[in-house]
Amino acid sequence: MEFLLENILNFVGFLVGLAIGIMSYIGFRNTGSPTLFRLTIAFLAISLGFFVIWSGYMLEDFVIKSGSIERGIQTVGIVIQTVGYFFIAFSHSIKSFFPKSNYFRSVGILPLFLVSTVQLEHIFRSISFILLVYGAIETMLSYRDNKNKGAISVSVGLGLLAFGEFLGWYSFVFPESMLYSISMIIKIVGLIALFIPVSKVPLKRIKFDDDLDKI
Amino acid sequence: MGEYRTQMKIIGDILSTTRDDLQDEDGATVTYLIRKANISHSRISTLLKTLVSQGLLERGDYQGSNRYKISQSGREFLQAYNSFTKFADNFGLNI
Secondary structure (H helix, E strand, O other), X not given: OHHXXXXXXXXXXXXXXXXXXXXXXXXXXXXXOHHHHHHHHHHHHHHHXXXXXXXXXXXXXXXXXXXXXXXXXXXXXXXHHHHHXXXXXXXXXXXXXXXXXXXXXXXXXXXXXXXXXXXXXXXXXXXXXXXXXXXXXXXXXXXXXXXXXXXXXXXXXXHHHHHHHHHHHHOOOXXXXXXXXXXXXHHHHHHHHHHXXXXXXXXXXXXXXXXXXOO | OOOOOOXXXXXXXXXXXHHHOOOOOOOEOHHXXXXXXXXXXXXXXXXXXXXXXXXXXXXXXXXXXXXXXXXHHHXXXXXXXXXXXXXXXXXXXOO
């Protein structure tokens, strides 16, 4: 069951990340906007991260057949995804990643201390969690300004990915429970919520034009 | 306090004015664009030069004054700009 959900999650993550990454790239090519360039890097990294983990599971399933995914592959995939989440957070400005308050600084690095004795994978899961929560909050706050309902869906999507990341990270405390499966289902729903508003953006009749690159 | 506008937003405002909000069919004067796009003369002069050199605006001469009209490339750029503004809005970002 977990294996199947893991495959579905990573495949959906790969497709959603790739689709949004390509849309962002088309936008960057058409407008030259640095924001769209950062979104391109973010979503292509997220897509690549999911793809690496999905490939690891496929490799395990059809070639190695050891019963569990190679830990190194899983870690590399999560690190690449974290880079993507960083660029989403970075696009919202970096103010809460390097907060001025000493209190928030200490809270920001708290999860790193909590997992300092476990694997690198868990450290990056905790970083992803922080970045996703930040992205979700900033996106939700932006709704006040632009009243764009799509922002709510993206915010909920990022929030669900964060919650799923948290449950996945926390499930190592209760390895035999359903927590990990639930975390994957939540993440799949989050990815779908992320894609819904983006799929509604009218991109018809937009074409590449090299003359517009320099603007 | 006024809303911060990115350079891209200002360009979008200038192109929108020259497409949808012209005084007459001869094009918009610099003064008119300054008022509509709410931008200083020195800044709009640089932007207009860039937009004309990129082929997004066409400069014409009418009774001794420069007039600006949007070109076909400008219309395509503006359409892309509007679409991707909505796209970025979904992420709570400005392009």
